[in-house]
Amino acid sequence: xAAQAQSRQPELRKDAVTGRWVVFSPARSxxxxxxxSKSPSGSANESSDNCPFCAGNEHLCAPxxxxxxxxxxxxWRIRVIENLYPALDRNLGRPDGGGExxxxxxxxxxxxxxxxxxxxxxxxxxLPPREVGDVLIAYRKRIEQLxxxxxxxxxVQVFKNHGASAGASLSHSHSQIIALPVVPPNVSTxxxxxKDHFSRTGKCSLCELPLSxxxxxxxxxxxxxxxxxxxxxxxxxxxxxIHSQHFHDIDDEKAADxxxxxxLMLKKISVQLNDPPFNFxxxxxxxxxxxxELPYAxxxxxxxxxxxxxxxxxxxxxxxxxxxxxxxxxxLLREVNVP
Amino acid sequence: xAAQAQSRQPELRKDAVTGRWVVFSPARSxxxxxxxSKSPSGSANESSDNCPFCAGNEHLCAPxxxxxxxxxxxxWRIRVIENLYPALDRNLGRPDGGGExxxxxxxxxxxxxxxxxxxxxxxxxxLPPREVGDVLIAYRKRIEQLxxxxxxxxxVQVFKNHGASAGASLSHSHSQIIALPVVPPNVSTxxxxxKDHFSRTGKCSLCELPLSxxxxxxxxxxxxxxxxxxxxxxxxxxxxxIHSQHFHDIDDEKAADxxxxxxLMLKKISVQLNDPPFNFxxxxxxxxxxxxELPYAxxxxxxxxxxxxxxxxxxxxxxxxxxxxxxxxxxLLREVNVP
Ligand SMILES: Nc1ncnc2c1ncn2[C@@H]1O[C@H](COP(=O)(O)OP(=O)(O)O[C@H]2O[C@H](CO)[C@@H](O)[C@H](O)[C@H]2O)[C@@H](O)[C@H]1O
Ligand SMILES: Nc1ncnc2c1ncn2[C@@H]1O[C@H](COP(=O)(O)OP(=O)(O)O[C@H]2O[C@H](CO)[C@@H](O)[C@H](O)[C@H]2O)[C@@H](O)[C@H]1O
Numbered sequence: 145x146a147a148q149a150q151s152r153q154p155e156l157r158k159d160a161v162t163g164r165w166v167v168f169s170p171a172r173s174x175x176x177x178x179x180x181s182k183s184p185s186g187s188a189n190e191s192s193d194n195c196p197f198c199a200g201n202e203h204l205c206a207p208x209x210x211x212x213x214x215x216x217x218x219x220w221r222i223r224v225i226e227n228l229y230p231a232l233d234r235n236l237g238r239p240d241g242g243g244e245x246x247x248x249x250x251x252x253x254x255x256x257x258x259x260x261x262x263x264x265x266x267x268x269x270x271l272p273p274r275e276v277g278d279v280l281i282a283y284r285k286r287i288e289q290l291x292x293x294x295x296x297x298x299x300v301q302v303f304k305n306h307g308a309s310a311g312a313s314l315s316h317s318h319s320q321i322i323a324l325p326v327v328p329p330n331v332s333t334x335x336x337x338x339k340d341h342f343s344r345t346g347k348c349s350l351c352e353l354p355l356s357x358x359x360x361x362x363x364x365x366x367x368x369x370x371x372x373x374x375x376x377x378x379x380x381x382x383x384x385x386i387h388s389q390h391f392h393d394i395d396d397e398k399a400a401d402x403x404x405x406x407x408l409m410l411k412k413i414s415v416q417l418n419d420p421p422f423n424f425x426x427x428x429x430x431x432x433x434x435x436x437e438l439p440y441a442x443x444x445x446x447x448x449x450x451x452x453x454x455x456x457x458x459x460x461x462x463x464x465x466x467x468x469x470x471x472x473x474x475x476l477l478r479e480v481n482v483p
Numbered sequence: 484x485a486a487q488a489q490s491r492q493p494e495l496r497k498d499a500v501t502g503r504w505v506v507f508s509p510a511r512s513x514x515x516x517x518x519x520s521k522s523p524s525g526s527a528n529e530s531s532d533n534c535p536f537c538a539g540n541e542h543l544c545a546p547x548x549x550x551x552x553x554x555x556x557x558x559w560r561i562r563v564i565e566n567l568y569p570a571l572d573r574n575l576g577r578p579d580g581g582g583e584x585x586x587x588x589x590x591x592x593x594x595x596x597x598x599x600x601x602x603x604x605x606x607x608x609x610l611p612p613r614e615v616g617d618v619l620i621a622y623r624k625r626i627e628q629l630x631x632x633x634x635x636x637x638x639v640q641v642f643k644n645h646g647a648s649a650g651a652s653l654s655h656s657h658s659q660i661i662a663l664p665v666v667p668p669n670v671s672t673x674x675x676x677x678k679d680h681f682s683r684t685g686k687c688s689l690c691e692l693p694l695s696x697x698x699x700x701x702x703x704x705x706x707x708x709x710x711x712x713x714x715x716x717x718x719x720x721x722x723x724x725i726h727s728q729h730f731h732d733i734d735d736e737k738a739a740d741x742x743x744x745x746x747l748m749l750k751k752i753s754v755q756l757n758d759p760p761f762n763f764x765x766x767x768x769x770x771x772x773x774x775x776e777l778p779y780a781x782x783x784x785x786x787x788x789x790x791x792x793x794x795x796x797x798x799x800x801x802x803x804x805x806x807x808x809x810x811x812x813x814x815l816l817r818e819v820n821v822p
Contacts, residue, residue, distance in 0.1 A: 154572050154590025156665065165665055167590065169570040231508040231796075231804045233493050247712075251493025251506065303795025311794025322796055326495065326504055329672075330801030373586075425799030448798060455650025456642025457570075457659070459787060460764035461667030465570045 155469075159373035160349040162330075163337030166373045166464050173467030177476055179377060181420035181451055185307025192264030196228075197316035199262035209256060209289075212282055221275065222282050223259040224321075230255035231322060253297070254290060254323035258282055259316065267317045268304070269410035277403030280394065283321065283426065287392040290323045291431045297323045299331055299430050302391070307421025310450045319424075327430050334427065335441055342440035350383050350442035357471045360412070360478050363405045365398045370470040370477070377468040378417060378477065380409050380447040389441045391428040406445065411482035413449050420449040494808075498712035499688040501669075502676030505712045505803050512806030516815055518716060520759035520790055524646025531603030535567075536655035538601035548595060548628075551621055560614065561621050562598040563660075569594035570661060592636070593629060593662035597621055598655065606656045607643070608749035616742030619733065622660065622765065626731040629662045630770045636662045638670055638769050641730070646760025649789045658763075666769045673766065674780055681779035689722050689781035696810045699751070699817050702744045704737045709809040709816070716807040717756060717816065719748050719786040728780045730767040745784065750821035752788050759788040 154169045173179060196204035199219065206226035213221065226234075232253025260268050260279050268276060283302045290297050304319035305311040341349040354369040360380065361368050368382045382405055384398070394402070406424075413420060428443040458464050493508045512518060535543035538558065545565040552560065565573075571592025599607050599618050607615060622641045629636050643658035644651040680688040693708040699719065700707050707721045721744055723737070733741070745763075752759060767782040797803050 153575060154570065154592075156588040156590055158586050158588075160586065164668060167570050169590065171568050171572075172570055229510050231493065231506050231511055233510075236492060247497050247499065249495040249497075251495055251508065253493075299800075301796055301799045303799050305794045309792060311792040320796070324800070324802070326802075328800030328802040329503060330799065333668075333801070423795035423798050425795050427799065446799070453648060453650040454793065455644045456762035456764050457640055457661055459762055460640045460642050460669065460766065460785070461638075461661075461663070462669030462672070463663070463665075463667040 157373035159337075159371060159375075160341045161334060161338060161371070162373070162375070163333055163340075164373065164375060164463070166375055166466050168469055169465050169467055170469065172465060173377075176377075176468045176472045179451060179468060180418040181449070183307070183309050183421065184419040185310070185312075185421045192316070195264050195314065195316050197257075197259045197314060197318055198264050206257075209286065210282075212278055220262060222261075222279060224282055224286055225257050225259065227255040227257050227320065232324070249325060252325050254321070256286060256321040258286075258319045258321065260319065261317050264316050267306070268319075269407050269414065271407070273404035273407050274400050275403070276407045277396075277400035279319070280399040280403055280406075281396060283319075284392045284394055284399070286321055287431075291392070294323075295432065296325050297431055298327045299324045300428070301328070302426040302428075304422075304424045306423070307450065310421035310423045312421070331427075331430065335429070335438065338440040338442070348387055348440055348442050350444060351387050355471075358474045360474055361405060361408060363401050365401045366405050368405055368409055370474040372470060374466055374468075374470045374473065375464045376448045377451050377466050378413060378449045378473045380413070380477070381444045382406060382409065382447070383442065383444040387442055389429040389433070389435055389438050389443060391426045391443045391445075402445070406447075408482065409447055409477075412477050412480050413447070415482055416476055416480045417449050417451065420451060422447060422449045424448070496712035498676075498710060498714075499680045500673060500677060500710070501712070501714070502672055502679075503712065503714060503802070505714055505805050507808055508804050508806055509808065511804060512716075515716075515807045515811045518790060518807060519757040520788070522646070522648050522760065523758040524649070524651075524760045531655075534603050534653065534655050536562075536596075536598045536653060536657055537603050545596075548625065549621075551617060559601060561600070561618055563621055563625055564596050564598065566594040566596050566659065571663070588664060591664050593660070595625060595660040597625075597658045597660065599658065600656050603655050606645070607658075608746050608753065610746070612743035612746050613739050614742070615746045616735075616739035618658070619738040619742055619745075620735060622658075623731045623733055623738070625660055626770075630731070633662075634771065635664050636770055637666050638663045639767070640667070641765040641767075643761075643763045645762070646789065649760035649762045651760070670766075670769065674768070674777065677779040677781070687726055687779055687781050689783060690726050694810075697813045699813055700744065700747060702740050704740045705744050707744055707748055709813040711809055713805055713807075713809045713812070714803045715787045716790050716805050717752060717788045717812045719752070719816070720783045721745060721748065721786070722781065722783040726781055728768040728772070728774055728777050728782060730765045730782045730784075741784070745786075747821065748786055748816075751816050751819050752786070754821055755815055755819045756788050756790065759790060761786060761788045763787070 206228040209224045211220040236252040358369045424447045429441045545567040548563045550559040550562045575591040697708045763786045768780045
């Protein structure tokens, strides 16, 4: 179907991956190129005084899980630690089976923090591409540990909050990993939607190439684009070109390649949108599932700049209003130069 | 099942109505009674200068649909007008059938604004109970008009944004009505979940009385409570005691009764939570459906104070972290006195 870049009438689009209807509503915004963040990504602790994530303040942190490089004599570049205020409790009795059908489940689970750099004020996108890749490899390692140790963990959500209005309470560059005893709703919905597409067409919805006017950039192993029915203005997906269910199957070479592309995308939104708060999420498949069980599943990394506030319409309907057509966002992001 | 008010361990709960898993995580917050809004509900246009919604500035507004009282000689108390920047377009060709199965749909639909009072700075909860009821009757009337005129409108979402971090761009008290050509995802999910419960138990999930420790207040026709698996801290539902699918079947007497209870709930969250930004949404059933088609459906009004920011975990999983157990929130709201 032809993307209607020229049309400036509102349009509803349904995404083949998320299964979500999104209202594209150009009347709701100024020109896409004028859309900038009103609250650049400043966070709570701008100063490094007493920042628990700074090198030298390790004693202020919850226990370490591992560090990179592992040698404890050397200076670390990345630390994976326990979250001091965990949403789930690793010490709780594991839930006794049943799982998703019951109505209450003990809050067993893991909640970790990945400190992405030792120095305050060095953001993920400031790191050399290979070191961004090393952060991705740290995610992989932690997921592998969780998958190997606990059958009860059904899904691992890796995410990053950058900037106060994206939820970040600390500005020192970090991301989080939450391991859940249930498959969360967005994941079930996404897999259901991809399965439908697969049954109908025989194809994986993410192996099909996106329309060329939605593409931002390609690397050896990945492609980045604005999804056809992007939920949020300037949302970006980075997808492995080769069909793959699980993020944690990524190898070191692909992680370095993804690191380079992720850094570039973060730089592009920073320049185009005035250093916006953003989130990124790794959208992967449930643990303990095989490629033959989920032939339609394909992982990706989703980047969401936070440019607007969710209101009652979105809360009520689960339907989002996006003022920027994806093909317009992609063009701007393709063309913006980063220093 | 017994609500575990004493337990201070994290817990996952699944709501029988929304079908959503929520992580209750006491470690993530201070004591529930200390939870206050950090950004009381101030909005963009604090002053009434040039406020398009003020009496006398009607010429700054998009066209009126109707006013209350209808007599145009008298002073109005409520105005229902077109939205100047509509998300959907009432003048677009109506979508040619197909609907939800296709991937693109013309953005046909309606987007109206309800101005709840003529004077700037008079909020909904400042109105006498009966006038709050009149606002509800204005919603009903507009939904009836839309339902009678257009078979293509599948669902009408009534919602209110109060305060900038709840999405409000204007502070003059108002709410919005969006009429959609599709049944939105949260509604399908909710109806699916209520249908499951009905098939399993033979009962409507909202006709069953909530646990007494979740109840905040009862009126003649309605009951207000914190739902067992509240997605948001201090979320409140107001539910008609008599089984009813559609909000717009409410009669004047029930609307006045609901107006009183809604006002009380808004006052309670204002006192308890320091005038927080909030949204409310009417969660009703699709248009053009009958009671026999949806025997399990029961409408309600949902109030959500905005006390925290959505982060990458919620965006990624669709699963929310609520730091306040519903029974604790209900106790505080039950006990707080309003002036
Ligand atoms: N000394 C220490 N040692 C170890 N860990 C420490 C620590 N001091 C603080 N932490 C942890 O570090 C994490 C920092 O995370 P973020 O700033 O990205 O967001 P946070 O989880 O606070 O909440 C945001 O993200 C979540 C999940 O998306 C949303 O629920 C929420 O509303 C939003 O604000 C916090 O989880 C905190 O508990
Ligand atoms: N002169 C005039 N005549 C008629 N109408 C006028 C007008 N001037 C302004 N309006 C309309 O009045 C409405 C006021 O609504 P709100 O302030 O509640 O939120 P808004 O819709 O801006 O966006 C919030 O709610 C939506 C829906 O939840 C979210 O998408 C969004 O991010 C969030 O900020 C706006 O929709 C605006 O278009």
